[in-house]
Amino acid sequence: MTTTASSDHTAPHQHDTRPSPPEHSAPALAAPTAAATPPTPGSRLGPAEDFPEDLAGLGMGDLQVLHSRITRQLDHDYLTDPAGPHVSTMDRCQDLRAELNARDGA
Numbered sequence: 001m002t003t004t005a006s007s008d009h010t011a012p013h014q015h016d017t018r019p020s021p022p023e024h025s026a027p028a029l030a031a032p033t034a035a036a037t038p039p040t041p042g043s044r045l046g047p048a049e050d051f052p053e054d055l056a057g058l059g060m061g062d063l064q065v066l067h068s069r070i071t072r073q074l075d076h077d078y079l080t081d082p083a084g085p086h087v088s089t090m091d092r093c094q095d096l097r098a099e100l101n102a103r104d105g106a
Contacts, residue, residue, distance in 0.1 A: 044076055045069040047086040055099040063103075067096045 040046035045066070052058060058066070070093045077085035 040073070043069060044073040045089075045092075046073060047088040051088075051092055055095060060103065063096070063099060067093075067100065070096055 040049060045051065052066070055063060055066075070089060073089050074085050074093055077089060
């Protein structure tokens with residue numbers, strides 16, 4: 001016994017009533033250059049970002065936040081860069097430690 005598949009064409013054709021997706025019209029982004037440095041997340045302070053010259057002029061809360069951001073950058077660098085942290089990040093951490101130690105001793 002052989003069976004043949006039959007298709008039922010008696011059902012009415014259903015049309016897709018969803019709106020068509022909009023055409024992509026976003027402006028093209030410029031290609032990144034080799035010299036471009038990606039932004040550092042707010043919880044870290046990268047070596048290319050601004051750092052205050054006068055740490056003594058900062059309030060204790062600002063100094064502690066800055067120390068936290070530098071420490072997080074050091075942790076990130078140690079974990080992701082085989083060469084270790086950037087020299088400027090290490091210098092900044094040393095400067096922050098010296099300022100915090102001076103305030104603790106005052």
